[in-house]
Amino acid sequence: MGTSGSGRMDGSGRGAEVSGKVHVRQRGAVLWLTVANPNSNELTADIRLQLMQALDAAAEDGAIRAVVLGAERARFPHQVPFGEFDTGLADPTPMDLAGRIESMPVPVVARLQGQVQGAWAELALAAHVRVAALNVKMGFPNVALGLPPMAGASQRLPRITGARQALALLLSGRAYPATADLFSGAIDKVVPLPELADTAQALALAAAETGSWMRSLDRADGLLDPAAYQEEINRRRLAVQRAGRAAEDAIVEMVEAALLLPVDTALVLERALFEELLVSEESRGLRHAMESRIRVANLPPGQPVALVGMLRSGAGAVRLAADLAAQGVGIVMAHEDKAERHSFRNAVAANLEARLKRGAMKAPAVRRAVESVKTTANPAHLGQVEVVIDSAPDTKAAKSAALQDIAAVAGPDAVVLSTTRHLDLAALAPQAIRPRVVGLHLPQRPYPARLAELVIGDSAARATVARAGRLMHQVGRLPARVRPADGLAGGAMMGALLDAADCLVRHGEDPMEMDHEMRALGFARGPYGMLSDIDMDAYLARQERRGLTRGLSVLMAQAGLRLNTGSDPESERAALDSLVSEARRGEAPEPLGLGGQGQWFALLGAMVNEGARLLDQRVAHKPMLLDMVMVQGYGFPRRLGGPMHAADTIGLFRLIRIMRACAPFGPRIWDPHPLLVDMQRNSRTFAALNR
Template structure:
């Protein structure tokens, strides 16, 4: 009867009888996403199994490298086509014959929901299981919020769904997500063997809807209460909906819980937060595509040099070491080199203290770290990253040395935050090899990497920079050369807007609070205190000679720096940090300095609402973002969005400043800027791009495909 049970080979889901087991294979490259044809194929396979007496069990496997990696992103934003995934999962669970899911590679989102609907689950080494819908502003909408807590308990299910994290095969077994981990990585052989074993044992159909993970009511209620009280979600919509759904799983019959889940899923689908998170998701992928990377092959990357062992240099060295590459660190003398090595070791010692790294793993990693006080040690490296003091003559001197010692074809990169990379490249005989790699501190943690493209750089050097970002698991954004590139150029402008607000009457503490409540992890003055006020002070002094004498200049931060109040490292800045506290408290003396500065500037303070603060702060950010796109410093608005999300804490669920401006309406943003310009026409000059788009009724999104 194999002929009757076989499926058409053109379908992404095929099924064929293997003895008494109907083998159902999902083959929808590249990741077996749950497109409409896959959903139809799965439902048809279960129907075929139930209607064929020769079938005693069903085994679902994925072809290629994954089980099912989740939804088909090509269907995002399109009208849904039947069958819906919840119906497919219900059909799998309702099968009259045992259904086994054999998992290898990714079983994520809807993929794991399919596996949860099966009656038995086996995973092999290398499998990763998760319900990451929260990262897109959604919740598991095919029964995941109802089946997962019934299977593994409320606490474990909430942890999985609220974090969006992936778990490996062994952790999945420990949690109870799977029943067995295979002895080999041959998922088909392991799955068939497990199915035959279940048949030999006359294992019954075992539906997850009937599992007893929520039997301990007190523990379930405690887990739900703890999740509801957690403040990690920063005003996000979908995490609380997930908690609501798990509560429904505890208190309602399964079918009613499913209906409740669907209602909450639709509410998430309609949320602006979902739109913002989906935009961020696609934007992160789109920024990987730069014009230079389309036709150029990256140069080989086997060894890396780092010049400078301070906080930034050490962080870069750790990032490179973590990617498995050897690092040669250069410092000016033995003492500085020892401090650099200690800075690197401190990072790994911190991981050991947290139980995230073994002493042996640290030793193996540090075996790839070499150091020298001579530039000659860089003679054979493939790429060098300079991370010395932010001073143009100092960096030019370093590059003159690199030009002397590095082999032909070595990539010479500068980690400058602001300086003119064309001027740095001009000090070498090989400007085609010089590129900017602007890391963000701490460099081993922050995901953003601005790849700054000077005028004379070769395309294959840019491609190599993007290749390095991939190896380091960074998000690269291509930027042109200007003072501050994309991120720091915007930062200077929106921080200036905050300074104007402060001098005009808002306290730094109110400004920080308003910005945090919008969704940033920290306000601008908390960030200054964390980074060190002396850094911005040095930049302001560097720019003093070229500053427009007609531009408004707020001196409050200078007054604090003149007193040596640089923030956390000195125990006070805009905030007080008694006994080395990490969280600051308001400082009455700072408020007195602000009052004196307002009087000196002849400003009568006025009150601002939090909404007025945010409107000015974001209008400045959006306007400068538009200028950066208009001038070609950023390729597209989405490059600005990704830069601000990954480097400056812009709330991901709002999609970045340019996406957010689209949701507010560019005409409204422009109207605000023109209103603010009545007070300060020099600072509030509308970007020509913003004016053009607003007057045409167009959006920043319309420019995202034009690079």
């Protein structure tokens, strides 16, 4: 064997290091192909080509009787680079590679460990034998990107498992343990990790010796009961048609094709549907949302945090302490008042017990978490912690005092996380700890919201950023690095949305209709429904700082009116109408007649205008950060990608034209920011600014 990316081995089990990321080693008559890509999950065209060349050479080498395919440790790259999705898959495509694996003249054993997802899971199905370690979780997450399988999984999986298991795996996008019933028949053997290599070698030799191996596309185990298969197809089709998601509909059609069409025709259908959805707006939006999440949250690497200190209690501190303790992080809460310490520990324990009741944690884990929460009357004990978390009131005076207290007791390397929505905390901190101070905002929502805005100024040390980011990852949060600003990034973008909604209401638009239209687009809440989820006092304080005290959103926050609670819709509507009349100052203006799409474009234009301001002032360094913040913290639909991506989709020329039409009603809201005007004049996009 003498191809690029591979090398000829002797029978000793040792081989030369290859150029590239595919390592080759020969153990007797079995060739081992091992992908080494430790710093990336991307299955690049280069890696695919090296694998293809190594397989081609093995097919021509009469001394090779079997192949074992796997990865170093547990990191077989599984994600096709996002750039390839945008420009077209390079050759060889994952489908090409899967076809080469399956067509090999010798058996190929897929050696699976750790996370086996996406393209790697599809390639594993193309192998003739699959052996998995007990730590394997396997899944097909393409559907989360608005895409069906791309490498034959829609045909191989149902032929092996049947329609029920195949559709459950392909439609959910979730990763399941290798021992799950869903993989019955798809994974040939599951063994402890230390036994994986020897088992893979033994299975490869046995398959070569006996000839007892079959190509997945030749199998028909899952097609033995056509009536039951079609019944499952019909059931799933009804469900996905109601949901209206194109990728799920395509998956059902593909799996049905496994029963009804010849293999080659069904594979052509899979490729055609994949390529059709690849250029859809929905898939582009979902891919952008995923790429934004990955790139924005990728802060400098840091070591896991083991011990965190807190100086104060409060609802936010209790939730965060419970999150940390649930992940095995020790907590030390210091307070001079014994009753305050007792109340804090009991509140954390209650939070953890609630997780036990809803099945989110098991009893032993809850006990360990509760035991990890310690309290002390002596603040000096915080000198041993790696991170100090402060939740003092979000005012200059309170934060200055709190940071002074922390500086007196914190260790020389401790990072300080202090909650804020608008302050430059490093500027308020004593000089001694200034490079180690980071502002923190953790949105709390009744729907999934993983955002953590980290407010990081110019003086922050790299180690500080790394530790703060790592701690947020430990509790399942996605850190977004922003510079100090009133409202940070998310609050400012949400404020622009509510400013625009208030202006539209003042000129005759109906707030309930506006909320309905936004939810129909996929928002978790409409503008006024969102008021129920945010801290109304913090919102009122920001509006007062901005001199905006008469809009409907402010009146609702002052009255504590929350929409869509379901308790008394008639009284809710009557209270809203009264506040609408007050916001309009008793006038009854004719509605602007924007319609649902016009309202959406007007609201989007306000957010994009604010986003341009945040970019210009360097509060956010890239448009995708603003998209990630809104998707992960403020209920913006993933399928739209975020407000800046949505602006690219609509086109800045069209959006600016709509903004200028709205500007007479609210110049501060809709007069296009100079950055937008410059971008439109020079045919630039936000996507280009992300590069």
